[in-house]
Amino acid sequence: MFDNLSDKLDKAFHILKGHGKITEVNVAETLKEVRRALLDADVNFKIAKDFTNRVKEKAIGQDVLTTLQPGQLMVKIVKDELIELMGGDVAGINLSGNPSVILMSGLQGSGKTTFSGKLANFLKTKKNKKPLLVACDIYRPAAINQLHVVGDQIGVEVYSEPENKNAVSIATNAIEHAKKNGFNVVIVDTAGRLAIDEEMMNEIANVHAAIKPHETLFVVDSMTGQDAVNTAKAFNDRLNFDGVVLTKLDGDTRGGAAISIKSIVNKPIKFIGTGEKMDAIDVFYPDRMADRILGMGDVISLVERAQEQYDEEEARKIQKKIAKNEFGFDDFLSQIQQVKKMGSMKDLVGMIPGVGKALKDVEIEDDAFKHIEAIIHSMTPAERKKPSLLDVKRKQRIAKGSGTDVQQVNQLLKQFDQMGKMMKMMQGAQGKNLMRMMGQMKGMGMK
Template sequence: MFDALAERLEDAWKKLRGQDKISQANIQDALKEVRRALLAADVNLQVVKAFVKEVETKATGAEVISGVRPDQQFIKIVHDELVDVMGETNAPLAEADNPPTIILMAGLQGTGKTTATAKLALFLQKQKRSCLMVATDVYRPAAIDQLITLGKQIKVPVFEMGSDANPVEIARQGVAQATEQGIDTVIVDTAGRLQIDADMMGELAQIKKAVQPHDTLLVVDAMTGQEAANLTRTFHEEIGITGAILTKMDGDSRGGAALSVRSISGKPIKFVGVGEKVEALQPFYPDRIASRILGMGDVLTLVEKAQEEIDMADAAQMQAKILEARFDFNDFLKQMRLLKNMGSLGGVLKLIPGMNKLSGADLEKGEVELKRTEAMINSMTKQERENPDLLAKSPPRRRRVANGSGRLERDVSELVTKFTRMRGMMKQMGQGGMPGMGGGMPGMEGMFGGGAPQAGFRGYSGGGKKKAKKPRRKKKGFGDL
């Protein structure tokens, strides 16, 4: 969602490249570009004015550190101000001294409030907290059924009394049941409206008074831009909220909501929804978001995603197989599926520093190559996956795999050749050697269209015969993570 903003800010840095210091004169063009970038991202005008003024004050008074270029120092100042505007640190959920902790979910229709309720329940469940979801939306058709279905999917119970019951009474009895059963957290899903009205606010106020929530979270659609900030302020003034959840952060939003909510409403963004899947909810970290906006990646989030999917026992076993050159196509397929579970290829790569320059076409090509590789592996027999040499020695086997996957025989031959070469290189690397890295990982050849970012993928770039080159210092890239 921050791609357009990041590209516009690139123009600001260019204004200072080649300068020997930051001055009142040379900073003006850069500040104009920052202002344009933020306005184009639909950031609230008041926030933009205050942001630019603060950056100007800090930049003109900054001493350029020896060895640091003026544009680099300016980026650091903008980064720090972005973090400040968005809230400096992550705002965690409240936790009651005497369970259950009660969380009230509010918002307009269409923002993904019911789905966000289930996402939050799953997030807390992963933290070893037991949850109960309470369905009080008796107005929207199938809202209760939707929450029950989501509850079954994530194995979290749902308390409901049907669509004829009073929402306030449903909430009260749901909390009472959670208390009796010793449940840690109750999440109350409330009804939304197409727009703010007196009935909506009145009912929310009654539910809040009845259950005394420890957190009242407003679910807002990031696609609404700065209007999300105005909505958050209105809800806070009417019923009192403690934070917001921004949904659809993986969509075409320009980023204005994330940069405006805290300043306009005074309340923090606590979580962001980054996809339709029930697992797609992340805590909001201002420093990480600022790094993404400025093209610095987000390695901490990448590591956390990997930790959720990787079993440490499996990782140790995989390491042993790599060192002994026993890594086979089954293992490779498992790694590809692990990558898929972490999210889209584009979403994962953009968390890696330097990968923000990849174009949509490059990422699409990469997705296609991975699918083709997976199709070829799925067309192999169990014995062929475990022993790639069978395919290397048998043209009929390669033809059968090619026919089964809709590829050419040479595609299968190339896959097997690269895989065998990669397995040998992995073994040598484990033994302290550093062989030539030509050939790359199977299925990755040319996936980024030969662009500059490809160089960052140590061991992942294209194959084919290449002229010998003089040794050079290796660059850090995807293979170094």
């Protein structure tokens, strides 16, 4: 996401290279490119103009600090303004009720039903809540079925009344069901339409009035660009929702909705959807998103994802195996599985400062480990435990069984051996300090 915008902003900042002082002339040229980049990203024209005017006011006449070049100072000013434009501070979700009632709204096709499941999974796994999903789309039978499939996938109960054609009574009945059965969060998935119409607005307004939700979220497909912002305004005028959810940010999106939606509706973006899997949901941090737009990566989010998969007990077992030279391919396989749980490879690479930009034209597949896993799965338990057993005949058998060749098997063995030596070197004081640091980081939650 934002690749095109990031490239154009980077080119704009290059204009200031080599200048010792920011002047009206070089600032005007740079900001002209910045405004063009924002417009190409489908940011509202007035917002883009106001944005560059504010940057200009802050930049003109500022002497470059001794440690900074003009381009770097401009990047900082633009970053600060981007953060402010996208909401400033991170916005939390209101879970004060018992049960807390969350109403989902949005057009058909925005990813509302899928996101309802993602949110339920997020609250269940990360907030220790017991959520109930409610199917209030009385027009599309497939929507009810879809929510049940999602609920089964994440282990969350779904409340539905397929024969009932009154969305208000379904929602109120679901809340009573939640109170009687110990659910502390109720997520109400409502009907969407292909376009805004009065009937839909009346229905969701009636549901909203009846259940008085603690949180009303507007779900919007970020790939629709400026249209998403206009739709958000129409819904907000009627519902006065609490926050926005941007879905499909992993797609070929220009990013205009993420940048300008806060200015139009004055409501924060609370969550973003970054993939199809049920754990592909992130809290929206304006500062981290600004970093990613400007090609600075997002190390904090990367560390947080790593912490979620970090198992201290497993790490101790691995440490002991390394010390005894018993680290085998089964252990290596479990480490690969932990990395895969962190998210898509392209998304992870994009969080590393400089790397995402360097590899922007390289296709990084989510199944990047598939050949390695196939080779390991083609080994016998004894071979995985003791790689030194692998002679020429065994390698030929493994290559044939994994659909690879002997050269690829040898390459994996070489890399595995090099990794083993590196991990052995880390077994000293540095390794212990690293483990202690990771433990402390996990304890603090890096909040």
